[in-house]
Amino acid sequence: MFRKFLRMFSTEEISQMIQRLNLTSAVNKVQVFEGNVEIQMKLDQNYRQNRAMVLNSIKNIPWVKDCKISVAPSEQKAKDMGHLKGVKNIVAVASCKGGVGKSTVAVNLAFSIAKLGYKVGIFDADIYGPSLPTLINFKSHLESPVDDPKTILPIVYAGVKCMSYGFVSNNKKAVFRGPIVSSLTQQLLYNTLWEDLDYLILDTPPGTGDIQITLCQELPISSAVIVTTPQKLSFVDVLKGIEMFDDLKVPTIAVVENMSYYICGNCKELHRPFGLGYKSMLMKQFGIQNSYEIPMHSDWSKYSDMGSPVILTLPEQSDIVQQFRIIAEDVISETKRCKNTQRPVINYDPKDTMVNVTFHDKTVKISPYKLRTSCNCAGCIDEFSGQKLFRPEQIPQDVYPVKMEYKGNYAVAVVWSDGHRSSLYPFSQLETLA
Structure with a gap:
């Protein structure tokens, strides 16, 4: 009885704090259990500012042991999904840090899955720095059906449907505020005529900001693949990415460690310029069994810069092509398993x-x-x-x-x-x- 009274009193104190901050309309739910506070907040353009205000204020409450702030479930998933309604699985490829080769991995993963006989699309969600127009050498212009000017026909390259803001803007620099970028991303995604797809690869922008959170909330994302490099700084960002996907109920099924090693052309020995990396820690700490290494190789950047994905250019027996085939097979099997997994x-x-x-x-x-x-x-x-x-x-x-x-x-x-x-x-x- 005393514990119940204490919990009610503690919840009331947190609610009063939220009221003083004028954030009542931004908070969906407050829960308190033995000094641990959970607050569910609405995702809007002020989410990060509101979150920081709450965390700063809660430090002054002496009985609070821990405070976790999560994003409130979105109602958008129940709404009309537009042209996405025919997409069976959406796989997000994220990096949480720029410069690790995320887009290159996303593109080659998409074509690897397509080579296994599935209908595949790829959406480049980076408005500020779209990569897809560089990674595939396609010069055609976007078109719309005559009877539906709001719908956009995707570019089809080697059997994969592709869409990027870079195709719309002809790679002109985008200067927008956050809310406009989120809205633009959604319009481009929903208005593209994807038709029936087995897998849509979502190449998310680097980081864990509003766009990433909005996409995870708005879309029924099946699973996530995180791309990193062996450095500790990248590992720290991987943890942030996994935590973000956890909060948004998206299972992380694989980690791809890019630029892991290289084979010397003279001595043929394997060298790791950035160290061993943190794959074993990810497996132990998070139980993510699917972890892969992509080597540093001149063909990797050479063909990417030419707009010819290595998975379509190099011989089938090459190491990179074989590695991506394994990654593609595991992403497919893990995505299916996540849908059928019963948690203990x-x-x-x-x-x-x-x-x-x-x-x-x-x-x-x-x-x-x-x-x-x-x-x-x-x-x-x-x-x-x-x-x-x-x-x-x-x-x-x-x-x-x-x-x-x-x-x-x-x-x-x-x-x-x-x-x-x-x-x-x-x-x-x-x-x-x-």
């Missing part, structure tokens, strides 16, 4: 002080202490050696989960009573522990 049911029972995990009608119990000491986050495990950064005796025997929530279709996040907040347990790890 997980909860904590304070009566017997055990974590209950139900896999396919079979429930097993895991000790909270065992689960806590099995954490593979960067704060618990060294990124390269794999050694533990803590001693088991440092963890209280009576540790218990304060909060548990799903992360996409691959893991569950746990906040612990000892203050540890970055634990993430892939479903595969839970099965092993069970």
Whole structure:
């Protein structure tokens, strides 16, 4: 009874804070549980500013342990999808950081899937810096059906339907504010005559800004592929991207590490100029099993600059073509699997002080202490050696989960009573522990 009263009092205090900030209309829902605050905010042009105001103000409330702000579900998905209604799967390719070769990967992924016999389209969602007109050498102009001037016919290149703002503007520089860019992107996407497609590859702009959030909210995106490079800075941005897709209920199914290595032309040895990278950490920490390396190769940039994707130019037996075939096959299978995956049911029972995990009608119990000491986050495990950064005796025997929530279709996040907040347990790890 006391806990219920305390929760009501805490929720009221957060609501009053939101009211003082004049953000009542921007907030959909407030939830409080044992010092952990969850706020669901509407996505509009002031979203980032409003979010920052709330986070700055909540620091002054002493009982708040943690605050998570998420984007409220959009109503757009229930509305008319225009010419997208015939698209079966939308796969977002994101980088969260510029200059990692995201667009090149997206284009070659699209053509690789098409070579497997599927109907494919690719949409270049970068209004400020469209890449598709450079990556495919196509000089034709866009046209509209005679009886429907609002509809745009996509360019068809090697059997793949392609659309980019660069085709509309003839690559003239775009100078727009954020809300206009979001609206322009949606119009171009919805008005393009995609017809029936098995896969639409969405080449998103770099970063995790309003356009990316809007696209994920507005569209029924099936899955996401993140492109990165081996540097730590890129890895940090990958984490931001995965978290963004998690918040928007889009499963991240693969990570492509571009410029991973090169083979010396003289000694034929493999060299890694940027180090080993962080693929193993992504697999351990997030349970993302599909991780790929793309080498540095002169043909990669040469043919891309010529507007001739390497997947269509190099021989079928070349390493890059074979690697992209594997990536394409895995993206298809993982996208299908995500649609049919049933997440395990997980909860904590304070009566017997055990974590209950139900896999396919079979429930097993895991000790909270065992689960806590099995954490593979960067704060618990060294990124390269794999050694533990803590001693088991440092963890209280009576540790218990304060909060548990799903992360996409691959893991569950746990906040612990000892203050540890970055634990993430892939479903595969839970099965092993069970």
